[in-house]
Amino acid sequence: MFMHQKRLQYTVRVAETNPGLANLMLEQFGGPQGELAAAMRYFTQALGEDDPGRKDMLLDIATEELSHLEVIGSIVAMLTRGAKGKLAEAAEEQAELYRTINGAGNDSHVTQVLYGGGPPLTNSGGVPWTAAYIDTIGDPTCDLRSNIAAESRAKIIYERLINLTADPGVREALGFLMTREVAHQKSFEKALYAIEPNFPSGKLPGDPRFSDTYFNMSQGGPERRGPWNQGPQWDYVSERERQMAVDGGDGGASVQLSSDEAATLERLRARTKSEPTVDPVTGADLGAGPGAGSTTLGSDEEPRPSKR
Amino acid sequence: MFMHQKRLQYTVRVAETNPGLANLMLEQFGGPQGELAAAMRYFTQALGEDDPGRKDMLLDIATEELSHLEVIGSIVAMLTRGAKGKLAEAAEEQAELYRTINGAGNDSHVTQVLYGGGPPLTNSGGVPWTAAYIDTIGDPTCDLRSNIAAESRAKIIYERLINLTADPGVREALGFLMTREVAHQKSFEKALYAIEPNFPSGKLPGDPRFSDTYFNMSQGGPERRGPWNQGPQWDYVSERERQMAVDGGDGGASVQLSSDEAATLERLRARTKSEPTVDPVTGADLGAGPGAGSTTLGSDEEPRPSKR
């Protein structure tokens, strides 16, 4: 069960209102790397988890991320608090209000016209949050890796936001939130490596014929190699012939059709077959206009008279 | 520049058509962990990458993932190849066709009615692929971690698909695709650790007051701890008081308003203030019906006569 405490996990002190900055902060409120995504990622993993230690950790961190969602949302609410009343009360004449929400450095019209100055669950571009951001698949070694990556991404977005404002209260709160992502990443790393073995994920082993091969698919310039494709553990394959049909087959795709299926497919194929030997007049030919015909129709062609 | 070779990277031999199974395979064609997501993830990273070695690696693997997209798409096309003609040619009577696309074990109606038996870029539930699946943010240590996690997830989805079919040709091709995810994960791991240091991501250091703290936010049962929150590197905080307002402030949210802003906000507040001391008749009271009134209105109440 969740409980709420009226004090924030970190005090929010904003120096002055700024709806344009508020809009950027939405990236960590309703954006793909934001706190709702984090909280829901860990919370849904916790529900499906049977390992008691991991389950507890996931609930701890999910709950903290909800508390962070509250902190970042409170920053947004403070930054838009002045603007919130203006539009509702029509406190300025129209042209001035228009400039306020649509001016340079203050792209906040979606936030204000649609959401009335409250913090919406969108990213800074106004795209609504979607659970498609959550990549949980229900295997702990995968999900922990996903969590590690997610924490590292969230850390960077906070770093970028810190670089964009000089307001000391905002910077301090963002610094706290950023640091906690680092701490969470460390926890998830420990949890991943507490499972042994954790690589590769799952139960099926890889096919040894293909697990140490590196296919050099991009060619034609200087090859810059590194530990990801050189050294004794890698078989580096550049010959195009050795990249194709690596099973030794013909590289085709085939299926056994029943005779009914084959017959039906043949009917479909006949009905829609292309006639490759005739050069038909096309809609583009018709549309190119009188003067343009010669560019697409050969000069000695009659526009397919035998067909009409 | 991309070039195409008509041979597949792995030969596809399907034993018999099965549109229901094809539908499951879509998970790795147009699903969140599928090959389009992988190819586009690495391709867009490559375009923004300045390190020549990583750029080359990303292009190599992106190109291979496109080739895998072709393999899994060819499996889908083969599995639906028999069904494709039936609906187009109306080759069976209607009730039989209806059963074919809507029957038990064969949930393929979206694929067939809407997409005509071709492989659509949807997941197995028919949800169209979206770039919201791609979590690239333009920092190499984050993006490589995201790639590592993505490869581990894709490996598991292939493993699940392998567990769902006995067709040897399909299993073999899926085994190849699964194994390549393992190899790619290894490459991305090498590339991540070839950056030193790579943790934490970015440039700003964490705030040392908060980087080694673990907040025990979920309480009330047996605490199951592990290396993610115990040992000398962790400060484990269970006291609720030490979890709140950890900056030492009052835990509130505040902003300096200009006098204009404050005055406007006050007008808005007055206009929409709630009157807490009166118990108003509500729409629910009206709607509860004559007999039900007593459950929500006190028996001694007159329906707010002084207000009307």
Next chain:
Amino acid sequence: MFMHQKRLQYTVRVAETNPGLANLMLEQFGGPQGELAAAMRYFTQALGEDDPGRKDMLLDIATEELSHLEVIGSIVAMLTRGAKGKLAEAAEEQAELYRTINGAGNDSHVTQVLYGGGPPLTNSGGVPWTAAYIDTIGDPTCDLRSNIAAESRAKIIYERLINLTADPGVREALGFLMTREVAHQKSFEKALYAIEPNFPSGKLPGDPRFSDTYFNMSQGGPERRGPWNQGPQWDYVSERERQMAVDGGDGGASVQLSSDEAATLERLRARTKSEPTVDPVTGADLGAGPGAGSTTLGSDEEPRPSKR
């Protein structure tokens, strides 16, 4: 700040696993009327709210909805708990596993193949949750009305789910969740009517020429009227002429263009103008085939020779 208690708000006792039923339950986990939508609806409203009483109420109910999200998610997790291991461990032969996830009455393939048996934030059709479900706009009289409607909808979805299962533990927990929606609706009703006046929303009065008019736009059969369009407060307008251009103008749309704009627009218009007096040969004419020409081209027509 949020805190978590390991005990659920309501004990979940499920009689037997049933992934098909779990799939239906997702409607209230990640569906449009579900608990995440409710929690986020109230939580974001609370952040932007200045009235202390309403803010407190919104936080109370948001926190309870998060606790309900945990209850319904736990029901899902229990119902899929048996299935979860089967696919991961390949515990049955393939055809059996295929039937398990794809069979009649058990449409759970997305949940299982993609999400591994954990509770995903999707509706029962697999569509990911989106913040587009939340209709908060930052005006309290609107948002409270939206909350009232949302609670009434959630009540009905729970009622439908209760009608679909005979498992007493599941029914009992769903009954609790359903009842709480009723209680929340009552609270929101009280909060709405504690604002006086609350109708119409906002500050601008309606135009008295149009606020009591009912336009009878659908005609041609028996008119069934009711208090929504009859009685002394309604001006019921059926004459089509009185429904058009009700301002008394010409019903057209116009704008003052600058001379530059007018000239440019004229150039665009000339370039793309349609020639209404010629009957051009079209792509459809070409495509209709030799025998079909007569149905679309008049018999006395030469295929536009003067145009080529």
Next chain:
Amino acid sequence: MFMHQKRLQYTVRVAETNPGLANLMLEQFGGPQGELAAAMRYFTQALGEDDPGRKDMLLDIATEELSHLEVIGSIVAMLTRGAKGKLAEAAEEQAELYRTINGAGNDSHVTQVLYGGGPPLTNSGGVPWTAAYIDTIGDPTCDLRSNIAAESRAKIIYERLINLTADPGVREALGFLMTREVAHQKSFEKALYAIEPNFPSGKLPGDPRFSDTYFNMSQGGPERRGPWNQGPQWDYVSERERQMAVDGGDGGASVQLSSDEAATLERLRARTKSEPTVDPVTGADLGAGPGAGSTTLGSDEEPRPSKR
């Protein structure tokens, strides 16, 4: 059947073109509270409605909302009519055109580059309209409440738009549209209360143990109460113990597993169990760099000397 009349329901006279303002107006064309959402909301309800009076009302109002969609769309078309030709005809030099679509107060690049100056079904931020905005669930007492809320929201968005422009023709047309939302809300209110009883929605009664309880979930500051949680009809519960496991159970989640299920789950659990007593070296440890090791690795560890 629908029929169309070339005259608008309200004459549109725009004083001058302004693509930036047009962009804001899109909020009521293709935005969540806009006219398409309204029209489709009522139209789809009408199709499923059996009560003849409500069905007729829903069709009347749906048809009027389509007519409003035409009015607001015509405003957009007039405001962009000057800009429309400029980009198509390349009527200005490039830098000037760039400023025109991307300048301060004129964020209209999506509208112009992608949609060519026509009115797209997006909100003012460019997000495509989605049927996820429609919350119809097929119960009349819910759907009417949803309609009431929707009309009140649409009224406010129009009010905000009116506050943002001084163009008298635009203000007048918006005033008409705003007023009609008020009239529609009144109709839907009448229709809701013409059903008796209408609260709670649906057929199942609430559980009397929980229907009058208010859970004080957010604590720790001054409690501001009101009619939504005080008075004789409410049981106000603040003790955390009385908020948990309110059924009197243990607050856990459980399910009866078959022995097969239990055995399989045990295998999965064993394979992925976390080993809580060892402090493993992690990827973050590797990545923290040589100097940083001491903060995360215990002092008695040798951090990989052979590798560095």
Next chain:
Amino acid sequence: MFMHQKRLQYTVRVAETNPGLANLMLEQFGGPQGELAAAMRYFTQALGEDDPGRKDMLLDIATEELSHLEVIGSIVAMLTRGAKGKLAEAAEEQAELYRTINGAGNDSHVTQVLYGGGPPLTNSGGVPWTAAYIDTIGDPTCDLRSNIAAESRAKIIYERLINLTADPGVREALGFLMTREVAHQKSFEKALYAIEPNFPSGKLPGDPRFSDTYFNMSQGGPERRGPWNQGPQWDYVSERERQMAVDGGDGGASVQLSSDEAATLERLRARTKSEPTVDPVTGADLGAGPGAGSTTLGSDEEPRPSKR
């Protein structure tokens, strides 16, 4: 199989960085008419195609579109290359960085804050690419028409982008990409007309009673006709009576219900029927406030005493 060549299909030489322009270019990278949409459109069609000539053509063009995706993505990467480092390195003071990403003519905050200066698969408004953009349905005469239309649209978007920049290197590369769309349209036109007949699509003939009828549904002003509704091939129907129930029936909708179904429906109808003869007090009446009552309640009405 796909292979990659490090040389681009067209050399990209950008004169100076400009993240605002980069943002516009995204329209053809991850926008609905962009190169990913084109490549995936043709690639998925190729996989489902049985005609060997068309299949080969689709693969040729799909592969070229992937190469174009690389060209336009490289333009984006070059235009943002300067900005990319600034935010990551915090190379300017905060207010300056804020202006850089949020200033007039430079709406690039989503690209930079969220994506770090790399090319994301979004349109210029930040909306993630979705496979909903792809309209392939698996019939060659439809899909080729869709491709023809898609190429013509992509041509126009490139034309608009060319009109917005004076950078000669960018203009030249865009000119190449634009021209190739013209060439592809020509190929698809030839492929369409190489199928005979290709109109109408599919196998079922139209009903001759309705295939040459034009319904004049929009009336009330000057009728401007053209070859699309006049001439011997069209039956032009303006009489409203002849537009309704054109089958000669009553224009109603009916279904045979079983007696069980009818009885259940009757119960539902009775439970939710509206009482048209009473004028109920509504929530809006309550909310309109004491002074406002008279506008919605008749002066002689008592607020429904008999109902309470």
Next chain:
Amino acid sequence: MFMHQKRLQYTVRVAETNPGLANLMLEQFGGPQGELAAAMRYFTQALGEDDPGRKDMLLDIATEELSHLEVIGSIVAMLTRGAKGKLAEAAEEQAELYRTINGAGNDSHVTQVLYGGGPPLTNSGGVPWTAAYIDTIGDPTCDLRSNIAAESRAKIIYERLINLTADPGVREALGFLMTREVAHQKSFEKALYAIEPNFPSGKLPGDPRFSDTYFNMSQGGPERRGPWNQGPQWDYVSERERQMAVDGGDGGASVQLSSDEAATLERLRARTKSEPTVDPVTGADLGAGPGAGSTTLGSDEEPRPSKR
């Protein structure tokens, strides 16, 4: 202005209820090729259109498509009319109801549980309708081509639906709807070719160096050519060297950086550079477990002996 007539454009007579079939019909109600997409496509084009003839035609057809939306929606409503009451009234015992909505051939659970038996604006898979389906870009020669393609696609979906039901009333109504798509396609074709020239779209001519070239990008098997790439009008380019850097440049991507930009970028590059000559221990190495180390670590390495 729109007006509504209570008679449908085509009478709907359904023989018996069938919610599974209703679900398929949704494809043309709220699916990508359905009637809402058609109506909104033409309606929004009409609003932005200046040519009076085309504008009138677009309004005629948009209005008719709305009337078709009503016909197909009425079919859905009739097919679900029996089921609608059952769930609401709990008219059957739970297991029976569960089978009714979740059984073989009757995948209607989303429609019923979420939408209560009414017709929702989703496709047959439950995906909500999105304006991303509409490809209008505001150029008449493109938009007409898009309309032509859209009509041909809608025709096919109707044909498939006709093939799936034997109910004569449903088949007849679908036949009418299908035929009208054919008629609309003919109108749009006439309107396209009434613009001269209409190919290529827009104003800018193609670059003659590239407009007649066909790049043979897919090679390695039998080349099957046709009029789309052979004949006097095509320059068929197979040599890979002639496909790359076709401008004659080096095929690279470059931009002039300011010295500040270059310096900042260099700092970023140095900070994140990969060290290609060391073979680092990775997370995967750690995770592969004790026995597995040898496959990825060189033989002379001691893999972390102190930790295991």
